[in-house]
Amino acid sequence: MMVQLEFWQLITLLLAFFAFVGAGGKVLFGQFERRMSERFSAMQQALKDHTESEAKALSQLQSLERDLLNLKADIPLHYVRREDYVRNQTVIEAKIDAVGLKIENWQLRGSHHVDAAKIRRESMRWYILLTLQNAQPIGAFEELILTTLQGIYTDATQHEVRVQLDYLHSRDLVDIERKPDGRWFAKLDRYGVDVVEYTVDCEPGIARPPKHC
Known part of the structure; x- marks a missing residue:
């Protein structure tokens, strides 16, 4: 059985195929972009949490240093x-x-x-x-x-x-x-x-x- 296609029909099929591939690629690219955006947001949040944690630890360390300096100043007055x-x-x-x-x-x-x-x-x-x-x-x-x-x-x-x-x-x-x-x-x-x-x-x-x- 022979199937004959006119040139314009072949062009139409090719255009439809490329349109389908393009749409599929667009969907895949959209999903990839969404996942990358989610990962980037998660990394930003983790970096923010880490920065806040470091700032808190630094504040505690500075407070401890002040306490040690105060203790060092008091030791000669109160301890022998x-x-x-x-x-x-x-x-x-x-x-x-x-x-x-x-x-x-x-x-x-x-x-x-x-x-x-x-x-x-x-x-x-x-x-x-x-x-x-x-x-x-x-x-x-x-x-x-x-x-x-x-x-x-x-x-x-x-x-x-x-x-x-x-x-x-x-x-x-x-x-x-x-x-x-x-x-x-x-x-x-x-x-x-x-x-x-x-x-x-x-x-x-x-x-x-x-x-x-």
């Missing part, structure tokens, strides 16, 4: 470092005790020679006990003990601190822990607490002054 408290308290107590010791030394000079080195050793032992008492219940590293003693004896050395700590340890007054890095950490033993609190008698070798009323 533990090391500073231990050092200052011990130095104050040691100076009070030193007054009594000087009076005793003046009294002793009239009768016999005063051994200054012995007085220094025994006084250091008492000041170390005071330092550790003020550092209770944690204890203290030898650096804190040394800086405290240097507030009383400016030429005090780490060697002296260790010698006197070892002496106090041998008398079961102080527990010593030798750290892996070589530092010494000391803490009052039960008997050491009793000596500092004047609960028990203090044997010779430690310059514990008479108890203050």
